[in-house]
Amino acid sequence: MQQLENSLKTALQAAATAVFGLEIPAASLTLQPTRKEFAGSFTLVTFPLTKAFGKGPEQIGQALGEWLKAHEPRVSGYNVVKGFLNLEIADAEWLTVFGQLRAQPATAPVATDGPQRVVVEYSSPNTNKPLHLGHLRNNFLGYSVAEILKATGATVTKANLVNDRGIHICKSMIAYQHFGHGETPQSAGMKGDHLAGKYYVLFEKHYREEIKQLEAEGVASDIAKKSAPLMTEAQQMLQLWEAGDEDVVSLWRTMNGWVYEGFDETYHEIGVDFDKFYYESETYLLGKERVEEGLAKGVFFKKENGSVWVDLQAEGLDEKLLLRADGTSVYITQDLGTAELKYQDFGYDSSIYVIADEQNYHMQVLQATLKKLGKPYAEAIHHLSYGMVDLPSGKMKSREGTVVDADELVRDVVAAAKAATLEKGKTEGLTDAELEELYHLLGLGALKYYLLKVDPKKRMLFNPEESVSLEGHTGPFIQYSHARIAAIRRKAAELCISEAADWSGIASLDGTERELVQELARYPAVVADAARNLSPAVIAQYAYDLAKAYNRFYAEVSIFQETDATKRSLRVALSARVGEQIKASLGLLGIKVPERM
RNA sequence: GGUUGUGUAGCUCAAUUGGAUAGAGCAUCUGACUACGAAUCAGAAGGUUUAAGGUUCGACUCCUUACACGACCA
DSSP, X not given: OHHHHHHHHHHXXXXXHHHHSOOOXXXXXXXXXXXXXXXXXXXXEOGGGHHHHTSOHHHHHHHHHHHHHHHOTTEEEEEEETTEEEEEEOHHHHHHHHHHHHTSOTTOOOOOSSOSEEEEEOOXXXXXXXXXXXXXXXXXXXXXXXXXXXXXXXXXXXEEEEBOOSHHHHHHXXXXXXXXXXXXXXXXXXXXXXXXXXXXXXXXXXXXXXXXXXXXXXXXXXXXXXXXXXXXHHHHHHXXXXXXXXXXXXXXXXXXXXXXXXXHHHHHHHTOOOSEEEEHHHHHHHHHHHHHHHHHHTSEEEOTTSOEEEEOGGGTOOEEEEEOTTSOXXXXXXXXXXXXXXXXXXXXXXXXXXXXXXXXXXXXXXXXXXXXXXXXXXXXXXXXXXXXEEBTTXXXXXXXXXXXXXXXXXXXXXXXXXXXXXXXXXXXXXXXXXXXXXXXXXXXXXXXXXXXXXXXXXOEXXXXXXXXXXXXXXXXXXXXXXXXXXXXXXXXXXXXXXXXXXXXXXXXXXXXXXXXXXXXXXXXXXXXXXXXXXXXXXXXXXXXXXXXXXXXXXXXXXXXXXXXXXXXXXXXXXHHHHHHHXXXXXXXXTOOOOSOO
């Protein structure tokens, strides 16, 4: 396709020179796909040429089109509508294009001028409660962006920075000491992350009661919040933790261990993975070193109370606290350390942070601060900022118990996929294990597609009913197309119809076949676009368009009823290729495809 | 108050980065299974792209102002 476009551009230049004695400026020499209500495949917009050529847009289009038709065999016809020159491509050329793209596997890397060594940090959970719907968007985005970048040939490291320290962890621990009675995930029959979450909730509950109690005794609200016994205990525990107190560290290890087991299970279930784990408990000290470095270089400053700050007002930001007066670290302290560590480990030319857009300011501060420190890798930092997920009832709020739990949601979507599949009753012959795998693949296909089809930077609405839908613009729609193609391939194999044949005898293509080749051929450009914009939504849209085009083709022409053996083989080959590209593109979204469903 | 993001069909989302008559899905209505899988296909209806200006051959897209919603910083 790229070759075809390039030769068309060369031919257009030749036409302009031959007819007008002028060159088309490079900026105006861009071809766009012809809108489907007009004949043709590529369109040149001639409006921008009117001044230089001293002619009207239609006149230019006519003259260029006429010349191409006469001199360029790939162009079989043309039409001009106002300032748009639509070029029709000979069917023989489409067959050539198809032959060329078949020479490469669907998963062949797409060359781009993008980064070559990339770290994608995503997921990055707190260890005090289980994952929820918001984390799912994050996890699916991060996984997918990493896969998309891999598809451009980049070396990608998936990193997970676990927030395993801080006051919120201590809250769960304090509550466990008070109310736990030695409970374990085994004794409670509960996943470890949910157990830790249970105690976090218990802390909040009792803490609020204490505040209420104090307020009833006449203590002012803000003082009550600070002086409530549970909060005091949690803060003391944080200090003990930083001091390395044996008992506290031991409990911390135990509870975090439970949480990690729970997370592992969830990660496995939703099909995401990581090459490298970082723990804030191990990076915050390195962050403190960076703060010292900044002080020594004179780019940070110390206030009278001993706290350390960076002045970013020249960058359009504010003064920002880097280290508290008592020497304890804040969020950004450990981020400075982790950035350094990642660079030491992987020498990235792009470091992507998949973090919700509420952290936009924080990420600007991080990058600006690293620049102040003169870090060579500061420029390479990129915040993939995504919007929050809302529910039909509004924002998710843990206080109001409206948070959608990830494990529960996954169970729901799988159950919905199972119910729908049983209703269709098309899965005869599959074993129980295969069926379970199928339900899982479909349920997650629906959920992942639902969360990934929306432009990451946009806030999105999560409608539970639509998220398990299997029809229309959904993952299972695309998976269904793949299952159909798999059936076609099975039958073709049975009938010994070869996919590889010489199609030069085919005089003309059906419109749906032409459309399919075009759709197939633009895949590399789509991957490049998705990589440049870090947007799985671009891939999601493409996979849908491809499946849609295939379903049109499928309804329009018959494969096995076709009497012309050459055409029959072409159609099988087209089907096979579409199947492979559906599999490849959904793979970039972390979605698997079934052979039957 | 300051910074910033978003605003497109009843609803959820697109729009090749400034191009043609703004497209899909859901929901509503109509048609297609004795054809290779109907989780499909074909069609109808649905729009002052929040509002008002501006830039130009051309604006959902860029600029200005206002409005609405969100986030962040005090």
